[in-house]
Amino acid sequence: MTQTIRQTGPGSEPALGIPVPAPVVRLRGALASLGGRPVLRGVDLTVAPGEVVALLGANGSGKSTTVKTVIGAVPLSGGDLELFGTPRGRFRQWHRVGYVPQRTTAAGGVPATVREVVSTGRLAQHRMRPFRRVDRAAVDRALEAVGMLDRAGDGVGDLSGGQQQRVLIARALVGSPELLIMDEPMAGVDLASQQVLADTLRREVERGAAVLLVLHELGPLEPLIDRAVVLRDGCVAHDGPPPPGAGQHALPGHDHVHPHADARSGARQGLLS
Template sequence: MSAVIPAAAKARHPREAGAAPAVVCLCDAVASLGGRPVLRGVDLKVRPGEVVALLGANGSGKSTTVKSVIGAVPLERGGLELFGTPFAKFRAWHRIGYVPQRTTAAGGVPATVREVVSTGRLPQHGLFPFRRKDRAAVDRALAQVGMLDRAEDGVAGLSGGQHQRVLIARALVGSPELLIMDEPMAGVDVTSQQVLADTLRQEVGRGAAVLLVLHELGPLEPLIDRTVVLRDGCVAYDGPPIPSTGQHALPGHDHVHPHEDDHLTTPGLLA
C-alpha cells in the first residue's frame, strides 16, 4: 500500500514569475566530481511555492545539481542565485531546509533524536544554548514527522525510515521557505512514505517551495508542478509532469540506486 496525497492538495497557486524572484535560479551550470564532468550546462529555476521534481537515470546529474544549489559541489561555470541573491553573497541559510540521501542521522556520532533535530536551528542564531522557542520548534518538527515520542532515544537504535524522518524534521525545524530533498523515498517503509507525503502537503500548504530528487514520481505525483529530466548532465525535459514517468521509465535506467557522495560537506547547511 503506497502513500496517497489527495488531488485537492494541488489547489494552490505558485506565484507568477516576476512577482518575486525565483528561490533557485541555476544558469548554464557546469560541474565535475573527481575530475569527471557531471553537469554540462544545466538550467534550473524554482519559483516561490512551486514543487519541482528532478528525474533521470543514474549518473545523469540529479544529486550533483541539488548539491550545487546548496554549495556542496562548486560550479566551474555558470550562475546561481538563491532568493534573488548571487550565491557568493547569500547568507540566509535558515531559509533553506536540506534532506540528504538517506544516511545515518548523526553520522555515527552518539546522539539523541532531539539533539540531531536541534542542529537544524543553528543557521538561525548560531551556537547553543537553546531558547524556549527553539525547543518548541524542535518539538513541532518532531511531531510533524511522528517522532516526538522518540525524542530522547538514541538515533543509533532507529530504523532506516525513522532515520529519514529525523533528517526531515531537522530540515523543517527552521520553517524553511525552500525545502530540498535528495531521494527521500528511496528504501523507506510505507509508514515513512506516508509521513513524507503528509509532511510535504503541509509544507506546500504554507507556501514553501520544494525541490525533490526522485527515482519516479510515485505517491508524490499529485503535488508536483514541474518535472525536470536530466540526461548526461543536460536538461532533456522541463515541463508538466508526465503520468507514470520517472527514473524507471527513462532510457538507460539500470535499476540500481547507489547513494553517491553522501558525506559531502555543505557550507551553509548541515548535511
C-alpha cells in the same frame, strides 16, 4: 529581490507593473565536474516560490550533483546560481534553506538522541546563543510533524532506516525554511514513512514553502509535483509536467505504456511521443 513582468494574455500572467518574487532557485548554464569528470553540462533550473519541482532521471544523470551545487557542496565550474534573487557568492541567509541528504545514519556515527539531531537544525537561527523556549518548541513541532515526538529521547542508532529519514526531515523542517531540498527522500523507506513524508510536504507547501526533490519514482508525492525536470547525461531533457512512469520511464523517447496510469498521467502521455 522582485521583478516585474508583463501580462501577455487574459489571466495568463500578473498584470503589467505588479512585482512578483524572484525565483528561490535560478541555475543557468550550470557546469560541474566530479573527480575531473564532467557531470553537469549546462543545466538550467528554476524553482518559483511555493513551487514543487522534481528532478528525475537515471542513475548518473546529474540529479544529486545539481542539488549539491545549489547548496554549495559541489562548486560550479561554469554558469550562474542565484538563491532568492541573490548571487550564490553573496548569499548568507541559509536559515531560509532546509536540506535533507540521501538517506544515511542520522547522527553520522556519533551517539546522539533524536532531539539532539533535530536541534542542530536551529543553529542558523540562534547563532550559537543558548537554546531558548522558542527553539525547543520548534523542535517539538518538527518531531510531531514527522510522527517522531514520542521517540525524542531515543538514540538515533536504535531507529529503523525509515525513522532515521524522518529525523533528517525534521532537522530540515525545524527552521521553517522557505526552500526545502530533498535528495531521494523515498529511497529505501517503508510505505508508512513514505506517506508521512507526503503528508509533511503537503503541509509545507500549504505553508508556502518551495520544494526541490530528487526522485526516482514519484509515488505518493505525485499529486504535489508542479513540474518535473528530467536530466540525461548532465543535460536537461525535459522541463514541464511530470511524464507518466517517472524514473527510468520518464526519459523523453521512452514509449512504454502504463495501463494503470491515472487520468493525470494519461494527459501527459504526449510528452513522451
